[in-house]
Amino acid sequence: MDLKKLAQTLIPESDLLPLEKYEEMYPPRKLPKGAQVTRLAPSPTGFIHLGNLYSALADERIAHTTGGIFYLRIEDTDEKRRVEGAVESVIRSLKYFNVVFDEGAEISSPLNNYGPYYQRQRAKIYRAFAKDLIERGLAYPCFCTEEELGAIREEQTAEKLTPGYYGRFAKCRNLSERQIYDNLAAGKPFVIRLKSMGDSAVKYTFRDRIKGDITVTENDQDVVILKSDGIPTYHFAHAVDDHFMRTTLVIRGEEWLSSLPVHIELFKVLGFPMPAYGHTCSLMKVDGGVKRKLSKRKDPELSLDYYRRAGYYPKAVIKYLMTILNSNFEEWERKNPSADYTQFKFTIEKMGKSGALFDLDKLNDISKTELSLLSPDEMFDFLNDWVCEFGSSADREHFKNREYVVRILELIMGANSKKRRKDIERAEQGVRLMDYFFDDAFAPEYSYRFAPSTVKAVLSSFAQVYDPADDNQTWFAKLKGVAAACGFAAETSDYKANPSAYIGNMADASEILRIAVTGMPNSPDLCTIMGILGKQRSLARLAAAAEKV
């Protein structure tokens, strides 16, 4: 068979470059020793979730701690999946979490010498290499229809054989020259398949940088490398791109492990050296009592936008991810409390081998701690950003008074006391925590544990003695006086010694006042709250509460 002619018929373009040209166009990168080139290669659906951030962070950390490059390549070979604005959305989402690219699609950088970074724009490169494989007898056209493929599959299932296009099932592999040209003349659509030389009985060990030594079986599948629209499949594009973009370390999900043999064979027939691989375990979640991997379709609540909307502090999300990515991160952090996470020596070898369950409690804890470290002014900026994007118009109105909000934050965060409070977990919840400081958002549902007459007595008596100029101790002493007059024990020891002699202790008396002022049984320091509200509004709330008892 005249393979040269066949290749020319199948891939007739005249503007394909000679193969060596591509080596010249995309020379090996000049990087310091040990530098790793990693990449994120999403399909442009625009939807990225925590699991994507997780592996993107690993890529980014490894590239940037080794002095390498982290780039973005868009795998848009499947037209059906394309979503408008997806690429920008990916970049924006990741940037919010401080994961930034050095190079790639829609990234303006002088480093963009290995593009184009959209696979559809690289069609000629793939086709040039596919053509070469056909000429060398390592690839061939296949005219099988979906139905024929289905029939093969059924037969294989019935005989309990490995499904797929291989060996005696690879009908088109042995088509005569005549049959091929007849099919072509008849206008039958075709794909290009790899003519696999592998033997599925052969097994060997492959070193994965995360999983360690794994057993792989030689590929014997005649996989499709060029689809009927002339665009490559993932497998073929992966080999060509990661070679010419000079990727040194491919970090990808473990769902790719099973197609690794295909990739190994592809690199071999193309004559490309293989990059190192690290297959990450997926983030899991429990769903209906079953553990399963995070999915785009089923878990919209794990979308990165969800976390932005809920107002999670980006650094907290990153730190949480760091703790599961490299479990020694937390320990390192405790030893270096003032160091930034970027100073941590991230190592791929430390990455876990089994999938971690997503732990919201842990994220919340880290988030609270991170947030408690901010100054009230920084906290204001963080909350304000959230309010501007996701808050109500009332929230935005409240946040126009920066000075007032910062005073509230000083209290809520405990900025002026020796111990920081950790009340704010994320922006959305933090903003709601401050509602009672604004009259238009203050909608209390009073619920007291004491008789109306007692409540009224405490409230009105305290209103008479309240002076905003009092310091905390004086304020509390006055409350004690009022409480004692109403039948409460002014001293806890007295109450404990003889509980039946009193209607309650100071905690109970304070609660009456607290509910009246904040609408809630729990709050930070009441004296300060009243100070922030001011005398007039404080007294108005006491009066309103006494009224409604």
Added chain:
RNA sequence: GGCCUUGUGGUCAAGCGGUUAAGACGGAGCCCUCUCAAGGCUCAAUCCCGGGUUCGAUUCCCGGCAGGGUCACCA
């Protein structure tokens, strides 16, 4: 189902032939305290099962079992 892979408290996990089997989150309790938050202290809770190898296995080997992944002209 075949193939690959994983299996230490509820969760994330150190440890990798001899340990009182770290730590963190969560849970329980105590202290502090005007409540809450924070903080301090204490407690409960783990080596999937069965065989080997060995003086000795959580650690090594084999077999089960359980979980996960994958078997497309999707990535």
